[in-house]
Amino acid sequence: MSDKYIIQIKNLTKIFGDGVEIKALDGVNLDIERGEFLSIIGPSGSGKSTLLNLIGILDTPTSGTVLLNGVDVTKMSDKERSRTRNRELGFIFQYHHLLPDFNALENVMMPLLISGVKSSKAREVARKVLDEVGLGDRMEHRPNQLSGGQNQRVAIARALANKPSIVIGDEPTGNLDSKASGNIYELLRQLNREHNQTFILVTHDERMAAKTDRIIRLVDGRVAENSINSG
Amino acid sequence: MFELDVAARHIRSRHRQTIFSIIAVSLAVGIIIIAMSMMSGYTTIWIDSIVENQAHITVHPKENEDYIHLYHGLENHIYNQEGVEAVSSYFQGEAALQHKHNAEGVLLYGINPKDEKRVVNREKDMLVGEFASLENPGSRIILGFKLAKNLDVEMGDIVTAQIPGARPTDFTITGIFQTGTPVDEIIAFTNLERLQDFYGSGDVITGMGIKMSDAYAAEELANGIDRETGYDAVSWIEQNSEILSLLETSEGMVYFFYIVIFTISGFGIANVLIMIVMEKVGEIGMLMAMGTSRRSIMLIFLLEAGILGMAGVVIGCVLGYVASLAIASITIPVPPEMYFGMDHLPIVIEFENFITAGIFAMVINIIAGVFPARRASKMNPVEAIYSV
Numbered sequence: 001m002s003d004k005y006i007i008q009i010k011n012l013t014k015i016f017g018d019g020v021e022i023k024a025l026d027g028v029n030l031d032i033e034r035g036e037f038l039s040i041i042g043p044s045g046s047g048k049s050t051l052l053n054l055i056g057i058l059d060t061p062t063s064g065t066v067l068l069n070g071v072d073v074t075k076m077s078d079k080e081r082s083r084t085r086n087r088e089l090g091f092i093f094q095y096h097h098l099l100p101d102f103n104a105l106e107n108v109m110m111p112l113l114i115s116g117v118k119s120s121k122a123r124e125v126a127r128k129v130l131d132e133v134g135l136g137d138r139m140e141h142r143p144n145q146l147s148g149g150q151n152q153r154v155a156i157a158r159a160l161a162n163k164p165s166i167v168i169g170d171e172p173t174g175n176l177d178s179k180a181s182g183n184i185y186e187l188l189r190q191l192n193r194e195h196n197q198t199f200i201l202v203t204h205d206e207r208m209a210a211k212t213d214r215i216i217r218l219v220d221g222r223v224a225e226n227s228i229n230s231g
Numbered sequence: 232m233f234e235l236d237v238a239a240r241h242i243r244s245r246h247r248q249t250i251f252s253i254i255a256v257s258l259a260v261g262i263i264i265i266a267m268s269m270m271s272g273y274t275t276i277w278i279d280s281i282v283e284n285q286a287h288i289t290v291h292p293k294e295n296e297d298y299i300h301l302y303h304g305l306e307n308h309i310y311n312q313e314g315v316e317a318v319s320s321y322f323q324g325e326a327a328l329q330h331k332h333n334a335e336g337v338l339l340y341g342i343n344p345k346d347e348k349r350v351v352n353r354e355k356d357m358l359v360g361e362f363a364s365l366e367n368p369g370s371r372i373i374l375g376f377k378l379a380k381n382l383d384v385e386m387g388d389i390v391t392a393q394i395p396g397a398r399p400t401d402f403t404i405t406g407i408f409q410t411g412t413p414v415d416e417i418i419a420f421t422n423l424e425r426l427q428d429f430y431g432s433g434d435v436i437t438g439m440g441i442k443m444s445d446a447y448a449a450e451e452l453a454n455g456i457d458r459e460t461g462y463d464a465v466s467w468i469e470q471n472s473e474i475l476s477l478l479e480t481s482e483g484m485v486y487f488f489y490i491v492i493f494t495i496s497g498f499g500i501a502n503v504l505i506m507i508v509m510e511k512v513g514e515i516g517m518l519m520a521m522g523t524s525r526r527s528i529m530l531i532f533l534l535e536a537g538i539l540g541m542a543g544v545v546i547g548c549v550l551g552y553v554a555s556l557a558i559a560s561i562t563i564p565v566p567p568e569m570y571f572g573m574d575h576l577p578i579v580i581e582f583e584n585f586i587t588a589g590i591f592a593m594v595i596n597i598i599a600g601v602f603p604a605r606r607a608s609k610m611n612p613v614e615a616i617y618s619v
Contacts (some may be wrong), residue, residue, distance in 0.1 A: 058520060058612045059613050078524070082525075083522060083524075084522075085522040091520045091521070095513070097513055097516070097517035097520075097619070099237070099514055099518075100244070101240035101243065110233065111521045111522065113236075114233060114521055114522050114523050115522065
């Protein structure tokens with residue numbers, strides 16, 4: 001069963017605050033298949049980003065478990081979490097978070113260098129991925145020399161560089177105009193098909209969500225809708 | 232090692248602030264190297280002047296005895312000890328010197344100038360006359376510069392020495408010396424045999440000076456002589472223990488100031504790093520998301536402290552070296568007798584001082600980096616990423 005599901009979430013709860021407690025997630029159960037392209041939607045404050053951060057092992061839950069390839073990530077040590085993030089997960093945020101002092105190529109190389117890949121090999125891989133996202137001619141440019149859409153493509157290339165099994169996007173097109181958004185969406189979709197990686201996207205854009213395989217709607221920290229898109 | 236790459240880029244991106252923090256460290260290192268070179272200079276001068284102007288070991292009579300009898304045997308015994316270069320026996324006695332209406336109490340030293348010359352180079356202190364003139368067993372005397380002044384005498388004048396129970400004796404002045412120390416006011420040298428005669432003591436001495444090839448071996452030999460012969464042998468280290476411990480204490484005090492100066496420059500580095508950490512919160516969060524361990528984040532900022540510190544140390548060493556040379560070349564308008572005959576500040580440039588100042592600065596700079604680095608490594612990745 002764990003072979004089919006890359007992520008299994010059981011009874012996941014996250015409570016914030018020491019004085020006034022806020023239940024961001026309230027007993028969420030969710031299974032995600034390998035290679036799925038799904039979206040998480042919901043009003044702001046519904047727990048979308050919290051859920052994403054727990055899947056991304058950036059945060060720890062108050063209770064419940066997250067199994068990644070059958071391994072409970074909530075029980076991992078700090079070091080194992082870092083390692084797993086580096087090997088298994090790729091992140092794309094609303095703001096690209098590229099390192100401003102490095103050019104596009106060096107930014108994409110970074111996850112590879114962190115995992116200990118040699119610089120020459122990392123350069124080769126990063127070139128290939130940047131070509132794939134259509135930025136083959138902008139590799140030497142720094143983030144401040146690129147447009148918002150281009151920076152987001154670099155961020156996507158960076159998320160894919162280590163060939164993670166799961167790519168997480170928190171409003172990846174939130175900062176872009178509708179044309180650039182559409183292009184980014186198409187790119188993600190295409191990458192998903194080509195590499196069979198699992199994509200989990202948080203979005204408030206219903207039209208974009210409608211184009212994913214499955215929509216998870218969160219309301220008040222609970223799964224209110226879990227629907228497969230037929231078309 | 233991507234940590235080093237990230238650290239170097241951070242520093243380059245804030246080059247203005249980083250240059251100031253490097254300057255602060257350079258100045259601290261430079262000033263401390265100058266201070267250390269001066270300390271070394273003064274210490275060297277003190278010790279050199281002690282080692283040069285005194286016997287390395289002085290042998291005194293046994294307890295409750297006034298003289299060393301049959302001293303020729305002891306002379307030979309000591310001369311055959313390892314590391315002994317020269318031995319000079321002396322007879323010392325108190326007397327009053329009189330010239331016309333002036334009289335002064337003095338310490339008369341009867342010596343054999345040939346032996347004495349090999350233990351302490353008195354010839355270099357001579358203002359007029361020659362120390363070797365005392366080789367003549369006649370009634371000749373050499374006075375300290377101030378003593379001569381107090382008695383109002385010159386070369387060739389005659390002074391009368393008086394002690395209770397002996398006939399007053401005239402001595403002709405054949406030399407005047409100046410050491411720049413209180414010795415100039417109270418000491419006079421004569422021929423050993425002549426003085427033994429004057430005191431009517433027979434062929435005895437009151438002490439013996441020893442010169443060693445290695446001044447620092449004096450302590451051990453002095454203890455050996457003490458043990459083997461029963462005579463009271465005192466090394467220059469023991470004799471000057473107060474001055475030496477004063478030198479040591481002042482060196483300790485100076486180190487306290489070094490720490491203060493380095494700490495101030497360390498704050499400069501800490502300040503720049505805190506700014507970088509604050510500015511790079513989102514970036515730190517993203518690095519963590521990409522799988523950078525907390526240890527690596529810590530390492531990045533410690534490396535930054537290290538790079539800034541290293542740059543400061545290298546520039547500071549050059550600065551300290553050049554400034555020390557410059558200071559050493561300045562002539563100071565001070566009467567030479569006030570500063571051991573120096574007309575320059577005593578600067579001794581020692582490689583050791585550069586190493587000490589460098590390591591000292593690096594340690595404090597790394598410590599200055601610990602706080603910002605820990606702060607960066609303890610960040611919650613989620614908060615860091617969404618703070619932008």
